[in-house]
Amino acid sequence: MHTTNIQTDTRNFLVQNFLFGRAEQLVDDAPLLGKVIDSTGVLELIGFLQEHFEIIVPDEEVVPANLDSVNSITAYVSRKLDGKA
Amino acid sequence: MCGIAGMLHFDGRPADREVLRRMIATLGHRGPDAGGIHADGPIGLAHARLSIIDLQTGGQPMSTTDGRHWITFNGEIFNYVELREELLGKGHAFATRSDTEVILNAYREWGEDCVNHLNGQWSFAIWDSAERKLFASRDRMGIRPLFYTQTPNGFFFASEMKALLASGAVAAEFDAIGMDQVFTFWMSLPPRTVFKNILQLPPAHSLTVSGNQVRVREYWTPSFSRRADAALLDEQEAGKQLLHLLCDATRIRLRSDVPVGAYLSGGIDSTLTTALVRRIAGDRLRSFSIAFHDKDYDESKYQLEASSFLGTQHSCVTCSSADVARVFPDVIRNAEQPIVRTAPAPMFLLSKLVHESGFKVVLTGEGADEILGGYDIFKEAKIRRFWARNLNSKWRPLLLKRMYPYLKDFQRQSAESLKHFFRVTPEDLASPLFSHLPRWELTSRLKLLFSQDFAAQVGNYDALQELQETLPVDFGSWTHLSQAQYLEAKYFLPGYLLSSQGDRMAMAHSVEGRYPFLDYRVVEFAAKLPDRLKLRVLNEKYLLKQICRGMIPESILRRVKQPYRAPDSRCFFGAGAPEYVKELTSAASVGKSGIFDPQAVGALISKFTAEKANSVKDDMALVGVLSSQILAREFVNP
Numbered sequence: 001m002h003t004t005n006i007q008t009d010t011r012n013f014l015v016q017n018f019l020f021g022r023a024e025q026l027v028d029d030a031p032l033l034g035k036v037i038d039s040t041g042v043l044e045l046i047g048f049l050q051e052h053f054e055i056i057v058p059d060e061e062v063v064p065a066n067l068d069s070v071n072s073i074t075a076y077v078s079r080k081l082d083g084k085a
Numbered sequence: 086m087c088g089i090a091g092m093l094h095f096d097g098r099p100a101d102r103e104v105l106r107r108m109i110a111t112l113g114h115r116g117p118d119a120g121g122i123h124a125d126g127p128i129g130l131a132h133a134r135l136s137i138i139d140l141q142t143g144g145q146p147m148s149t150t151d152g153r154h155w156i157t158f159n160g161e162i163f164n165y166v167e168l169r170e171e172l173l174g175k176g177h178a179f180a181t182r183s184d185t186e187v188i189l190n191a192y193r194e195w196g197e198d199c200v201n202h203l204n205g206q207w208s209f210a211i212w213d214s215a216e217r218k219l220f221a222s223r224d225r226m227g228i229r230p231l232f233y234t235q236t237p238n239g240f241f242f243a244s245e246m247k248a249l250l251a252s253g254a255v256a257a258e259f260d261a262i263g264m265d266q267v268f269t270f271w272m273s274l275p276p277r278t279v280f281k282n283i284l285q286l287p288p289a290h291s292l293t294v295s296g297n298q299v300r301v302r303e304y305w306t307p308s309f310s311r312r313a314d315a316a317l318l319d320e321q322e323a324g325k326q327l328l329h330l331l332c333d334a335t336r337i338r339l340r341s342d343v344p345v346g347a348y349l350s351g352g353i354d355s356t357l358t359t360a361l362v363r364r365i366a367g368d369r370l371r372s373f374s375i376a377f378h379d380k381d382y383d384e385s386k387y388q389l390e391a392s393s394f395l396g397t398q399h400s401c402v403t404c405s406s407a408d409v410a411r412v413f414p415d416v417i418r419n420a421e422q423p424i425v426r427t428a429p430a431p432m433f434l435l436s437k438l439v440h441e442s443g444f445k446v447v448l449t450g451e452g453a454d455e456i457l458g459g460y461d462i463f464k465e466a467k468i469r470r471f472w473a474r475n476l477n478s479k480w481r482p483l484l485l486k487r488m489y490p491y492l493k494d495f496q497r498q499s500a501e502s503l504k505h506f507f508r509v510t511p512e513d514l515a516s517p518l519f520s521h522l523p524r525w526e527l528t529s530r531l532k533l534l535f536s537q538d539f540a541a542q543v544g545n546y547d548a549l550q551e552l553q554e555t556l557p558v559d560f561g562s563w564t565h566l567s568q569a570q571y572l573e574a575k576y577f578l579p580g581y582l583l584s585s586q587g588d589r590m591a592m593a594h595s596v597e598g599r600y601p602f603l604d605y606r607v608v609e610f611a612a613k614l615p616d617r618l619k620l621r622v623l624n625e626k627y628l629l630k631q632i633c634r635g636m637i638p639e640s641i642l643r644r645v646k647q648p649y650r651a652p653d654s655r656c657f658f659g660a661g662a663p664e665y666v667k668e669l670t671s672a673a674s675v676g677k678s679g680i681f682d683p684q685a686v687g688a689l690i691s692k693f694t695a696e697k698a699n700s701v702k703d704d705m706a707l708v709g710v711l712s713s714q715i716l717a718r719e720f721v722n723p
Contacts, residue, residue: 017697020533020706021688038527038702 006053006081007074013048014070017041028070042067049073055080087145088112088133088592089157089231090243091210092252093219095297098238100129108241108248109133114419115159115244115592121146123155127239128212128219130157135595137161137445140342143183150178153215154192158185159244160207160229161599163337168202192220197291200304204337204605208286210242219294225305226452226603227288227579230588233299234283240294245589246283246421250720255282257720259680261542267423268531268709269548272580274555276301279422279716288579306557307574307608309567313615320628323618327610328632334604335361338448345599346371346444348435349399350649351387353629354450354459356395356637358601362448363395364636372397373439373447375431378405379652387641394638402438404431406656410663413656417715419593420585424712425528425705428651432590440594451587452602455574456611458619459626461648463569464488466520467620470565473509487623517560518549520569525549531706534689536682552576566616574608653704657711658693669714678717686710 007028015023018036026036037045045067046057055077066076090108092100105122109131116133123130123146132145138161146157162168165184168191173179177190184205191199192211197220206228210221221242223231233242234255241254250257260281263273273279275287286292289305317323335358339345347359349372362370372392376385385401392399409430416430417423439447454460465488472481486496513522525548535543560568591598601607611619614628621627625646633642657666668674670690672683689706692698698707 016688017692018702020682020685022533022682022685025533038530038700041700041702044697044700 003074003078006077007070009052010073010077011070013045013052017044017048026070031064031068032070032073033064033068045073049077053077053081087135087159088115088244088248089159089208089210090131090241090248090252091157091219092129092239092241092254093212093294094127094239096238097127099126100124102129104252105129105131107251107253108243111247111251112244114595117595119144123148123157125155125214128155128214130155130210130212132157135445135597137341137343137597138165139181139183139185142181143185145185147181147183147185147189149186149189149193150180153213154189155212155214156185156189156209158188158207158209160205160209160224161340161597162187162203162205162207163340163599163604164204166337166340197293198304200291206599206603208244217295220291221286221293222291222304223286223288225289225605226574226583226600226608228583228588228598228600228603230584231286232278232283233286233292235299240297240299246278246280247418247720249283255280258282259539259717259721261539262546264423264539264680264713265532265543265546266548266551268425268535269525269529270552270576270580271425271528272576272585273422274548274552274576275580280720288575305605307571307612309563309571309612314613317614317618320618320631323614324628324632327607327614327628330604330607330610331357331601331632332361332365334601334607335448336365338599338601338604339366341446343445344371344443345446345448346373346439346442347397348372348447348449348598349374349388349391349397350450351384351391351641352450352646353626353633353637353641354453354602356391356450356641357453357629357633358448358450359391359395359397360633360636361601363397370395370397371442371444372399373435373442373444374399374401375435376401376403377431377651378403382650382652384647387644390638390640400438400442402431402434404434404651406652407661408434409651410656410661410666413663413711414665414715414719415593416590417712418719419589420712421589421716421720422585423709423716424581424585425531425709426651427653427656427708428649429586429590431651432586433593436591436594436596439591439596445595446597446599447591448599448601450602451582451598451600452578452608453626453629455570455578456602456608457614457626457629458566458570458616459629459646460573461488461646462520462524462573463566463620464623464625465523466565466569467623469509470514470519473514476509484623517553517556517568518572520565521572527702528705530702531709534681534685534706534710536679539680564616566620567612570612570619654693654698654707657707665715666711669711669718674714674718675710677722678714680713680717681710 019025102124112133116135118136119134121132130146148155162184165187168187172190200222206224208223208229208231232246241252243249258281263277263279266273276284292301374388377383409427416433468484618628675681675683675686
């Protein structure tokens, strides 16, 4: 999957799921955890990544470096998909 | 317990009896037993009575024997017996056995300082016909409500805002700042309400109207400070004093000419209150509780254990999600402000049970968590501070999991994600609002739903900043627990628990709640206790648990504390969902009320209908939207 698609799909999910459709509230390199995504939201995000991109997100990879912004999520998913391929 | 209303014309025009009748008619649920109106020149006082003390001669509005002072009063003065004796000794005359007349004579004796002599729960207004002055007051903890509005020509007051709206002196229009506060703190900051030009008298405040001048002053404040009282450092002595005070607070709260019952939640506080009632009154007591079909919320096992242990005759109402949905519009009509959780709805059903059982008065355990250190938010703040001392600790964040065993999703969190939700930044650590920041920041996210126009009305207003500016000057020197307790007791308790979940839900069915833990002597005593007797490491209400031993079942004493909660969003979707959900969240309806963005609400509803909403924030957003839309329909655009 192309990086642009990963970014677009992730953005759409975050905007619909956490921002009540308010796309202007989401900046691609701004921190998400504790700001856009609340405590149980992390589980929703992981559920989405696993289901939508068909990847496995093990506990040890649930770290800010992978999930704390649209850009970091995009990079993380790209790496996972590359690895899988 | 009653409903009160009144008006004072500044320009000398006579008070309008018809307007007074309209106002008091909206408060019939607060006082169905009798009613009265006193109009004399520019002053008009109205009263709807729930007869509890001095059933024969306690009618209102009431005057002093010489007719100079007139009062309309909602509430109870529990030390009226002692005050009456004292005032008789000072030469005051009494024509009744009521606590109402005690307030009148206390005002004659001590003037505005009379409130410092009262132990009770009140809102009242006294008219001095000689000085042409109106004096109104609200109890220390904010148990009873008092709202008012001022126009160029007059001053209007009432127990509930709907009576002010019925007067025609003010029209319902949402106050964007008040709404912003509700979507931050779950309540508006007094004197503000969610309606423009309608104010509430803050707890522990009095008000005078003289000429066309309204003056408001604080007469009491919870007295937390930096150091605990040295005399209370000894655990045994402190426990003895606490028990003695609680016994006396309960004893005077049993003063009533009608039978008194008790709420049993299955927790320590209400079980102890009930145990004290049994110990003092001795006779077989009636107790009442809420059970839930949904096991996640149900505490009936413990309620029945408490009832059996204390030998009460127990009645229980079992509440389903459908019940919550069914009564929700009535709940909001009574609460008169948006809510973000449905927890008041079962309380509404409980007061109905009490009313149908023939009871008007119940004692409850409300207040113990605030004053004696029971809430999870106190522990949570302690853990976050502990963690901040070693941010890389792997196990410190896991302490948070111990706190919320009843939250399944929470238990599935990794330490890393917990760390980010409960993040501790140096700025947060330095904030006087530290303990409450996660709760308020989470709630604030719901403001994303506001429409552009509504958000523009809020502008750059910062609710946290306003709250911070009202804190006592020495707040920064208090212990962290005292700071958190103050925020709970001063704001959340009166603004939400005692109103939306308390007075309004009980009075909807003509039921009066009485709260021994909120006797001001108990509150002042608790404020002087050392923190380790309240929250010992992570053991909440430590001292209270010590004095409970032997008085309540061991199983209740040992159980993990479970906060009172009710099912939220699941009530409003799926089979049997109420029709009003679709109607109130339609783009047309949302656009008409103007508070929320129709598309944003649409996105929220889609998430629920697709069964993809499962976060606390989504639940709160839905309940917040529905309750605001109901308010709009009921009051703003009827």
